[in-house]
Amino acid sequence: MIDNKRIRTSLCGTCLHSLADIWIDRSNQILVQRPHGDWDKWLAAIRALPDIQINRVDLDSSHITARSDAKVDRDVLAQLKQNLVSLHPWRKGPFDLFGLAIDSEWRSDMKWNRIKDSISPLDGRLVLDVGCGNGYYLWRMLGAGARMAMGIDPTQLFLAQFEAIARYVNVPNAFILPMKSEDLAVPGMLVEQSGFDTVFSMGIYYHRREPIVHLRELFIMLRPGGELVLETLIVGGQEDRELVPQGRYAQMRNVWSLPTITRLRNMLRESGFENIKLVSKCKTTLQEQRTTNWMTFDSLIDFLDPENSDKTVEGYQAPVRACMIARRPVGGLQYN
Numbered sequence: 001m002i003d004n005k006r007i008r009t010s011l012c013g014t015c016l017h018s019l020a021d022i023w024i025d026r027s028n029q030i031l032v033q034r035p036h037g038d039w040d041k042w043l044a045a046i047r048a049l050p051d052i053q054i055n056r057v058d059l060d061s062s063h064i065t066a067r068s069d070a071k072v073d074r075d076v077l078a079q080l081k082q083n084l085v086s087l088h089p090w091r092k093g094p095f096d097l098f099g100l101a102i103d104s105e106w107r108s109d110m111k112w113n114r115i116k117d118s119i120s121p122l123d124g125r126l127v128l129d130v131g132c133g134n135g136y137y138l139w140r141m142l143g144a145g146a147r148m149a150m151g152i153d154p155t156q157l158f159l160a161q162f163e164a165i166a167r168y169v170n171v172p173n174a175f176i177l178p179m180k181s182e183d184l185a186v187p188g189m190l191v192e193q194s195g196f197d198t199v200f201s202m203g204i205y206y207h208r209r210e211p212i213v214h215l216r217e218l219f220i221m222l223r224p225g226g227e228l229v230l231e232t233l234i235v236g237g238q239e240d241r242e243l244v245p246q247g248r249y250a251q252m253r254n255v256w257s258l259p260t261i262t263r264l265r266n267m268l269r270e271s272g273f274e275n276i277k278l279v280s281k282c283k284t285t286l287q288e289q290r291t292t293n294w295m296t297f298d299s300l301i302d303f304l305d306p307e308n309s310d311k312t313v314e315g316y317q318a319p320v321r322a323c324m325i326a327r328r329p330v331g332g333l334q335y336n
């Protein structure tokens with residue numbers, strides 16, 4: 001299922017090429033040792049996707065789109081839909097395959113629009129998206145000119161969704177490995193000046209028990225002078241503090257801490273970053289995160305206090321997200 005050829009080709013000729021085989025081996029080990037119970041079902045769905053002639057692909061609009069000049073038969077579209085639906089729930093998107101719109105839980109294009117003009121232009125850059133979900137942003141990154149976009153995410157369903165989309169959005173230089181950011185570093189392998197030009201970590205910080213360790217993982221993967229794009233849930237206030245939810249936060253079990261912007265700045269500084277800037281801050285809306293036909297479970301509206309939408313059902317501040325950018329200094333701290 002790991003498309004070795006796609007991965008090797010994407011990394012070929014880059015300063016990361018020597019890591020391809022190590023990352024491929026690690027990913028295959030994960031899939032062999034810890035396959036999801038539905039893995040075979042998902043693989044069967046991908047194999048059953050119909051062959052459709054592809055003439056145009058659009059990576060630079062809200063929907064990641066594939067189009068055919070030939071008329072796509074209704075039966076073929078029905079077969080396409082049936083197999084894609086069996087990869088439910090679709091959390092990230094939207095996608096549009098031959099007129100079939102995948103309306104995901106998240107309008108991920110809204111987050112992309114909030115940050116795309118504030119980050120360093122991606123033209124020609126090697127990009128890593130940590131916790132990439134089904135890879136929606138990888139396609140947008142290529143659409144914004146990135147030379148290569150590598151994603152990692154341990155949720156195997158999202159890898160399956162990526163492979164399904166990649167069947168039709170058949171452009172090279174984007175791929176996903178089913179790894180955690182903890183699995184990525186290869187001691188001694190990154191030499192001076194090598195590393196990714198831009199590393200994204202969006203929606204991961206608060207899932208990590210020790211976020212400072214996560215920030216160091218991101219630092220290590222950047223080349224000196226490279227840019228981090230860090231997006232996370234935050235809490236309001238000027239102080240250097242964090243909210244540590246007791247039990248769930250907005251019904252999520254695995255939210256360990258929500259920092260203030262001040263805490264985030266200090267954590268980034270402590271991890272070795274410089275040029276730290278806040279580029280966006282906004283409350284999550286019911287337009288951006290909602291139940292759809294492609295994600296039929298509960299969503300944001302069910303996680304908010306029905307009497308007061310500024311609060312979660314647990315009584316915490318309703319979700320507010322911020323995006324910071326920061327730079328790995330040139331020189332100074334060493335890699336490993």
Ligand SMILES: C[S@@+](CC[C@H](N)C(=O)[O-])C[C@H]1O[C@@H](n2cnc3c(N)ncnc32)[C@H](O)[C@@H]1O
Pocket residue numbers: 092106108130131132133134152153154155158179180181182201202203204207
């Ligand atoms: C809230 S989603 C964010 C997805 C996407 N980055 C976005 O901003 O829309 C968190 C993602 O991180 C992944 N994840 C959780 N722990 C991770 C880890 N330690 N390393 C990498 N990814 C992780 C999850 O599987 C999930 O897809």
